[in-house]
Amino acid sequence: MKYLMLLFVFLSAQQKCNQTNELPFIKATSQSWSGGAAAMRGTYYNIYFAMPKSEEIKFDSLWVDNKRLALAVMRESDLGDTLRLFVNDKTGLRNPIDGNEPDKPTQVGFPVESTAEALVGYFLNGKRIYFPVITFTRLKPLAYP
Numbered sequence: 001m002k003y004l005m006l007l008f009v010f011l012s013a014q015q016k017c018n019q020t021n022e023l024p025f026i027k028a029t030s031q032s033w034s035g036g037a038a039a040m041r042g043t044y045y046n047i048y049f050a051m052p053k054s055e056e057i058k059f060d061s062l063w064v065d066n067k068r069l070a071l072a073v074m075r076e077s078d079l080g081d082t083l084r085l086f087v088n089d090k091t092g093l094r095n096p097i098d099g100n101e102p103d104k105p106t107q108v109g110f111p112v113e114s115t116a117e118a119l120v121g122y123f124l125n126g127k128r129i130y131f132p133v134i135t136f137t138r139l140k141p142l143a144y145p
Helices: 004-015
Strands: 025-035 040-049 057-064 065-069 073-077 082-093 118-124 127-134
Touching: 040 057, 057 082, 065 082
Parallel strands: none
Antiparallel strands: 025 040, 040 082, 057 065, 057 118, 073 082, 118 127
């Protein structure tokens, strides 16, 4: 019986080690903002991973609120051990030239089935992978003059 349990432990440990699509996730934050030119508003999204920039992993998109947004990839610390993905989802309440409301963006659903609040899309060695962001930590809104 002991040998059977030991064999089960070894097999399950090997299966977990072979999973390559897990990233060292730290946290995800969102912060709404408003103000600035032409009554703008939006949301800042930041997603943090405990890893340096890598040539093997290419982050490209964030799916959130029925939108697909392009990601900016930044190194967060001087040591290069924290990677920050940043998106500024901004919209204007009116067009500053003619005063009309802007066109509403096309709604885009998640590319895969998920119950997460958002998905991060990336390529690992040429293969498309999605990382689910279960929830965002909501930060205090910003009001620009």
